[in-house]
Structures are given as structure tokens and as C-alpha cells.
Amino acid sequence: xxxxxxxxxxxxxxxxxxxxxxxxxxxxxxxxxxxxxxxxxxxxxxxxxxxxxxxxxxxxxxxxxxxxxxxxxxxxxxxxxxxxxxxxxxxxxxxxxxxxxxxxxxxxxxxxxxxxxxxxxxxxxxxxxxxxxxxxxxxxxxxxxxxxxxxxxxxxxxxxxxxxxxxxxxxxxxxxxxxxxxxxxxxxxxxxxxxxxxxxxxxxxxxxxxxxxxxxxxxxxxxxxxxxxxxxxxxxxxxxxxxxxxxxxxxxxxxxxxxxxxxxxxxxxxxxxxxxxxxxxxxxxxxxxxxxxxxxxxxxxxxxxxxxxxxxxxxxxxxxxxxxxxxxxxxxxxxxxxxxxxxxxxxxxxxxxxxxxxxxxxxxxxxxxxxxxxxxxxxxxxxxxxxxxxxxxxxxxxxxxxxxxxxxxxxxxxxxxxxxxxxxxxxxxxxxxxxxxxxxxxxxxxxxxxxxxxxxxxxxxxxxxxxxxxxxxxxxxxxxxxxxxxxxxxxxxxxxxxxxxxxxxxxxxxxxxxxxxxxxxxxxxxxxxxxxxxxxxxxxxxxxxxxxxxxxxxxxxxxxxxxxxx
Numbered sequence: 338x339x340x341x342x343x344x345x346x347x348x349x350x351x352x353x354x355x356x357x358x359x360x361x362x363x364x365x366x367x368x369x370x371x372x373x374x375x376x377x378x379x380x381x382x383x384x385x386x387x388x389x390x391x392x393x394x395x396x397x398x399x400x401x402x403x404x405x406x407x408x409x410x411x412x413x414x415x416x417x418x419x420x421x422x423x424x425x426x427x428x429x430x431x432x433x434x435x436x437x438x439x440x441x442x443x444x445x446x447x448x449x450x451x452x453x454x455x456x457x458x459x460x461x462x463x464x465x466x467x468x469x470x471x472x473x474x475x476x477x478x479x480x481x482x483x484x485x486x487x488x489x490x491x492x493x494x495x496x497x498x499x500x501x502x503x504x505x506x507x508x509x510x511x512x513x514x515x516x517x518x519x520x521x522x523x524x525x526x527x528x529x530x531x532x533x534x535x536x537x538x539x540x541x542x543x544x545x546x547x548x549x550x551x552x553x554x555x556x557x558x559x560x561x562x563x564x565x566x567x568x569x570x571x572x573x574x575x576x577x578x579x580x581x582x583x584x585x586x587x588x589x590x591x592x593x594x595x596x597x598x599x600x601x602x603x604x605x606x607x608x609x610x611x612x613x614x615x616x617x618x619x620x621x622x623x624x625x626x627x628x629x630x631x632x633x634x635x636x637x638x639x640x641x642x643x644x645x646x647x648x649x650x651x652x653x654x655x656x657x658x659x660x661x662x663x664x665x666x667x668x669x670x671x672x673x674x675x676x677x678x679x680x681x682x683x684x685x686x687x688x689x690x691x692x693x694x695x696x697x698x699x700x701x702x703x704x705x706x707x708x709x710x711x712x713x714x715x716x717x718x719x720x721x722x723x724x725x726x727x728x729x730x731x732x733x734x735x736x737x738x739x740x741x742x743x744x745x746x747x748x749x750x751x752x753x754x755x756x757x758x759x760x761x762x763x764x765x766x767x768x769x770x771x772x773x774x775x776x777x778x779x780x781x782x783x784x785x786x787x788x789x790x791x792x793x794x795x796x797x798x799x800x801x802x803x804x805x806x807x808x809x810x811x812x813x814x815x816x817x818x819x820x821x822x823x824x825x826x827x828x829x830x831x832x833x834x835x836x837x838x839x840x841x842x843x844x845x846x847x848x849x850x851x852x853x854x855x856x857x858x859x860x861x862x863x864x865x866x867x868x869x870x871x872x873x874x875x876x877x878x879x880x881x882x883x884x885x886x887x888x889x890x891x892x893x894x895x896x897x898x899x900x901x902x903x
Contacts, residue, residue, distance in 0.1 A: 513599035544651035822872035
């Protein structure tokens with residue numbers, strides 16, 4: 338299971354002003370506490386495989402007046418018929434459960450605090466439509482709806498933990514090969530001005546895959562018709578990180594776990610076929626992929642066959658079927674390079690590793706100016722910064738790294754990647770692999786400062802690049818070099834934009850190791866949307882692979898897998 342490590346940073350805002358923060362306001366400074374948590378997992382955009390839980394919570398919320406009168410709003414919830422699967426691998430019967438979270442509007446016009454949560458279950462409707470009545474005062478509301486399956490005559494969690502629709506997690510122990518894991522979700526902003534009837538269509542945020550074997554008759558011979566297939570056991574293991582948490586507000590996975598697997602029995606189909614296993618997976622974007630190891634055992638526990646699939650494509654609301662002669666065929670299947678962005682992953686860092694935290698406050702106006710800059714050190718468990726601020730509107734900027742000189746953070750609007758910047762024009766430069774010290778975290782919050790408490794979650798502002806051979810190297814000490822084109826060297830925490838790309842720079846990575854598929858890893862700032870994409874050239878020994886466009890996304894990992902050894 339992927340270890341989640343949160344960083345709690347208590348920033349105590351006390352009296353006294355930084356010399357850099359002279360203000361003409363007559364208001365007296367006030368104190369308060371900012372709690373900061375930094376998640377030490379990354380998300381994963383795999384180019385053959387598959388990405389962190391990113392949430393920002395603020396303790397400052399707008400208040401809504403107590404309504405004096407309400408109107409009936411009838412929601413007609415519809416399940417998108419184009420995304421419904423028609424197979425059922427579970428032998429149980431379940432009810433359909435809907436969870437509706439209603440939030441107001443904050444002072445900035447965004448989603449505000451949660452006003453109401455309603456949970457209701459139904460018997461499955463043949464037309465896929467479910468009415469729910471709400472009593473709401475006139476105003477603007479953010480409606481989020483989640484549908485899953487629960488035990489009959491119950492509204493309690495079954496497959497998913499749903500304490501908050503912003504953080505829905507897959508329950509443990511992990512269950513696979515069960516079609517009642519199917520879920521639907523919808524988000525809608527509504528304006529209420531009297532009684533109304535509204536339609537909401539829920540869509541699937543997950544994709545489904547299944548493995549079908551076509552060689553039952555060949556494998557069993559004359560026993561094919563009478564043989565009890567349940568005596569053959571199937572084991573499915575995800576060899577990379579699997580999305581296990583979902584944010585229904587953003588309609589995106591928000592966390593992932595490693596070491597996920599499940600066991601099941603195959604199901605007989607017509608024409609000498611059998612379903613080996615199936616599962617539902619949260620999808621990052623409209624498409625993703627997962628790395629799967631499928632193993633089949635006989636009734637004595639002996640391994641009959643095992644296959645590793647580097648990239649099983651997954652699309653929201655779509656069924657991916659992988660079929661073949663799994664019981665009698667021994668050759669491997671797989672995709673060397675899959676250019677899609679998918680998945681999630683995690684880096685684990687020792688709890689006692691010191692971090693350097695940087696905090697800045699900037700004015701909220703047409704030309705923001707910095708009014709405070711402070712740093713402190715801490716661990717993954719806690720840190721504290723004492724500051725003073727006059728009440729008003731600010732941008733709070735945060736940065737945390739390992740203080741190894743990888744980044745210059747004197748100005749959080751111009752964070753400099755020292756490694757790429759210092760090596761410009763120097764040709765080949767050595768860089769160690771598995772370089773966790775290049776990891777960093779950032780966040781920005783717009784705050785109406787009145788003192789009190791607030792909380793912020795930092796996320797990685799860069800992407801992680803992971804380069805692998807398609808299989809472990811058989812020969813050691815192959816020289817490795819990596820050339821980047823157009824990789825950015827500066828990052829603005831306030832805007833989230835990068836700049837000053839290096840036209841071309843080459844690094845020497847450590848030589849390959851026999852028995853390992855690893856080529857190298859690095860952290861890279863992500864080009865802004867309209868900027869020239871990063872290009873990549875990898876040379877291992879005498880083999881060179883080139884990628885004109887390297888897909889990168891902040892807080893995600895891109896895995897590039899290719900064959901570098903014959």
C-alpha cells in the first residue's frame with residue numbers, strides 16, 4: 338500500500354512586521370495560524386504505465402445567512418446510458434445509493450462551504466432515472482452527486498469510503514472482479530429562484546477492463562464441458578501505482594497506492610471462452626492505462642501461466658477487453674511505449690529529512706508586491722514560522738524543498754532550477770539517478786487576512802520523469818546520457834507559470850546495472866500551455882531513442898519505456 342506522509346506546518350502569525358513589509362494602513366497587525374500539509378506522493382503520467390492527492394483547504398470561509406424561506410428543487414438524476422456495462426460478475430444484490438453535497442458560493446464567486454449533504458438509496462431502476470427533492474433558498478449552489486452500490490436496504494459504505502465527496506477512497510481489503518464497483522458522478526452549478534425541476538446526467542469516472550481466455554477447449558480437451566473452472570485461480574496484481582482516491586468536485590483521481598492485487602475465479606462464457614478477471618479503475622483525464630500482472634494457478638496452487646501487461650488502456654465509461662490464449666500460450670504481450678498520460682505514483686522520503694520552508698505574502702492588486710519573505714526549517718511532521726500582517730487581502734505563497742541548493746527561492750515568483758540553469762552551455766554534465774533532493778512543494782492561497790486559523794496543502798509544481806528499459810538489463814555499465822530540449826528553468830508560485838527554457842542540455846546518468854530496468858529519473862518544471870514542449874533524447878550504450886514531445890504534468894510522473902538492449 339502506498340504510504341501517505343503528510344506535512345503539517347504551523348505558521349504562527351504574530352505581531353511585528355518584516356522590514357520589507359512597510360504599510361501605510363492604520364490597522365494594527367493581527368496574528369493567527371496557518372496549517373500547512375505537504376503530501377509526499379506524486380501522481381503518475383505513464384508513457385507505458387501510469388499520477389497526488391492535491392487539495393487546498395482554507396480555514397477562512399464566507400458566511401451564508403440563515404434562509405427565511407425555501408423552494409422545492411426536484412433533481413432528476415439520470416445515469417448516462419452510453420456508459421453502462423451490461424455484465425454482472427457479482428452474485429449479490431445491491432441497492433443504488435446517491436450522495437448529494439450542496440455547497441454555497443464564497444465571496445470570490447467560487448465553491449464555498451458545504452451547506453447540506455443528502456444520502457438516499459433506491460432499488461435499481463430499469464430506466465436509470467432517480468428523483469431526489471431538495472429544499473433550497475434562492476441563490477447560487479454547487480451540486481455534486483455521487484452514485485455507487487451498497488447492500489440492500491442500507492446507505493452505509495460498501496466499496497468506497499465517502500465521508501467527503503472531495504476525498505472518496507477505495508475500501509480495503511481491495512475488491513476486484515465485481516461489477517458493483519461501478520460508480521457515476523456529476524457536478525453542476527445551479528441558480529435557484531423558486532421551485533424548479535432540474536436534470537443531471539451522471540457519467541462514469543472509471544473505465545473497466547477484462548481478460549478473456551479463448552482456449553478452454555484446447556487446454557482441457559475432452560473435459561472442457563464438465564470441468565469446474567472455479568478450481569482455477571486467477572491473481573491480478575498492479576505492478577505500478579493504482580488510483581485509489583477520487584475527488585468528485587474536480588472529477589479527478591487524487592491519490593494512488595502501490596501493491597494492490599486481488600484474487601478471483603474465472604467465469605465460463607460461450608464458444609470455449611472464459612472471463613479470467615475484470616476491474617474498474619479511476620481514470621486520469623479521459624484516458625489512462627494500468628500495468629497488470631495476470632497469473633493463473635491450478636487447484637494445487639501450481640502456476641500455469643503469468644503475463645505482464647505494461648499498459649492496459651483505460652477510458653472513462655468504456656470497456657477494454659484483452660483476449661487471447663492465456664492458458665496455452667507462453668509468449669509475452671505488451672506495449673513498449675504508450676504516449677498517453679495516466680496513473681499515479683509516490684515517492685517515500687525519510688520522516689527525519691529536513692526541509693526548508695519559504696513563505697511570502699503579496700498584495701492583491703493589479704501589480705502585486707511582496708510584503709513579507711520568511712524561511713524556516715522543519716521535518717515532514719512539523720515546522721513553524723512567526724509573522725505579522727495587517728488585516729487585508731493577500732496572496733500567500735509557499736515553497737518547500739530539501740535545501741540542497743537545487744533551487745533559488747529568494748523570490749517565490751522567480752524560483753530558479755539551479756541544476757539546469759548552471760549547466761547551460763557546459764555540454765555533458767553528471768547527474769545522479771533517483772535524485773529525491775530535487776523534490777519540492779508549492780502552494781498559493783488568496784486570503785482575506787483577519788487573523789485566526791487556515792490550512793493549506795502543498796503540491797509538487799514539477800513533473801517527475803522516469804526512464805526504463807522494457808526489461809531488466811542483462812549487461813551492466815552501459816553509458817547513459819539524456820538530452821533535454823526546451824526544459825523551463827524558472828517557476829512563478831503565484832501564477833503557476835514557468836519560463837526561461839534551456840534550448841538544449843545534456844546530462845550523463847549513472848551506468849546501467851544488470852538485473853535492473855532503470856535508466857534514470859529526474860524532476861522537471863512543466864512548460865506553460867502555449868510554450869514549446871520539452872523534447873527528450875536518451876542514449877544507452879549505442880542505442881538512442883528520441884521523443885519530440887515529452888508529455889509532462891505538474892505533480893505527475895511520466896514513465897518512458899523503450900528497448901535499449903537487444
